[in-house]
Amino acid sequence: MPQEFDYIVIGGGVIGLSIAYALQKKYPKARVLLIEKEGDVAAHASGRNSGILHAGFYYSADSFKAKFTVAGNIAMKEFCRRHNIPINDSGKLVVAKNDQELAALDELLKRGKANGSNVSLISAAEAEKIEPNVKTHKKALFSPDTACLNPEQVCDVLKQVLMERGVRFSFNTCYLSHQGNVIQTTQGDFTAKTLINAAGLYADKIAQDFGFGGRYTMIPFKGLYLKYTKNKTDIKISIYPVPDLRNPFLGVHFTKTVDGGIKIGPTAIPAFWRENYSLRENFKAGELAEILKYETLLFFKNSFHFRDLAFEEIRKYYRKYFISLACAMVKHIDPAGFTCHTAPGIRAQLLDKQSLSLVQDFVVEGDGSTVHVLNAVSPAFTCAFPFADYILAHYLPS
Secondary structure, eight states: OOEEEEEEEEOOSHHHHHHHHHHHHHOTTSOEEEEOSSSSSOOSHHHHSOOEEOOSOSSOTTSHHHHHHHHHHHHHHHHHHHTTOOOBOOOEEEEOSSHHHHHHHHHHHHHHHHHTOOOEEEEHHHHHHHOTTBOOSSEEEEETTOEEOOHHHHHHHHHHHHHHTTOEEEOSOOEEEEETTEEEETTEEEEEEEEEEOOGGGHHHHHHHTTOOTTEEEEEEEEOOEEEOSOSOSOOSEEEEOOOTTSSOOOSEEEEOTTSOEEEEOOOEEOSSTTOSSSSTTOOHHHHHHHHHHHHHHHHHTGGGHHHHHHHHHHTTSHHHHHHHHHTTBSOOOGGGEEEEOOOEEEEEEEETTTTEEOOSOEEEEOSSEEEEEEOOSSHHHHHHHHHHHHHHHHSOO
16 A cells, blocks of 8 residues: 655655755644655755855745845745854945946845845945956945855755654655556555655656646756865855846856855756766756757747847857956956856746747646645745745645
8 A cells, every 4th residue: 555645745856855845844743754756865066056045135025035135045945043153244245347337236225135144336446345356347235134054954954853853754756657546666666645855957847647737848048166285275265257137047147155165167067967077967858858958949039038048158168268368357367266166056037928029027826635836946045935935835736
């Protein structure tokens, strides 16, 4: 007979873990199982991201991102302090190259204020007092609440807390199919009164098996970072460029890591299969064919400027060009100091197949018995705790 649970969560990333955490807090006697296809939590995007806790000024006020980021920043910091997880609270500067980008800084300030984010527009001289090495045109946006942590450590602590509170985990357990409320996996069958799908790169596939998410597919983008190993002192604070607000990517930037290190990135290079971390890793011919079909469409129609984005991102494989983008934001740094890549990440980015547009906000579908987190894009790590509470309040029966 299948093992029986009240709730089954698919996906051991920060969203799945946070939903399990919220369930356990609200229903401490409920039987909760989290299944994960890898051997441990945070094997993909949640363990391979920058570790930045965002402050909520990039997003328009009518978005879920705006709703959750400021609260998520506070909640994640509280969780880390409660469990002695280190945080680097150095903050962030967003810098401009020209007068046109000053207007974009004004827009970011306006969004930040509307969202309740602690941001301010400061002069170039004031920016230099915060970061003597920074280079900006006339003004910069300062976000003191932006921070950095180790995302793998956060997920591991969450796992330990959940285990101590009785949540069950089944690793190396891949979802295969379902018959009614019976979930068939590579480790046997399970039944659940409610299923929550937070499977990241494969959330759309599982959702479609339940009759949801039919208008969407996942387009993966590869993120590469270069580590600066010459020293930890040339940069004191994370430094970002003004982003192109037409797409969800923030551009190559300096991250001041939780251990005081320095790295630049990420890229947003279109990938060819869902876990395309390297030339052959986790290769699946069916995924290659499906993703190439949509990427070809996007390329020739230049939807959301995809062709321009693809050409620009592919140039970043050229290390000298990649480094030059970061160097433009500072007065001095040694290009030879960028010596090695960190582990690459894949961003699970939902595509609307009807409009051929990237979906830039959270997308959730469900019917009470199953709930599917189809799009948990950046800053999902920052948003994780309040987003999980939202799922319980709006999608799960009381």
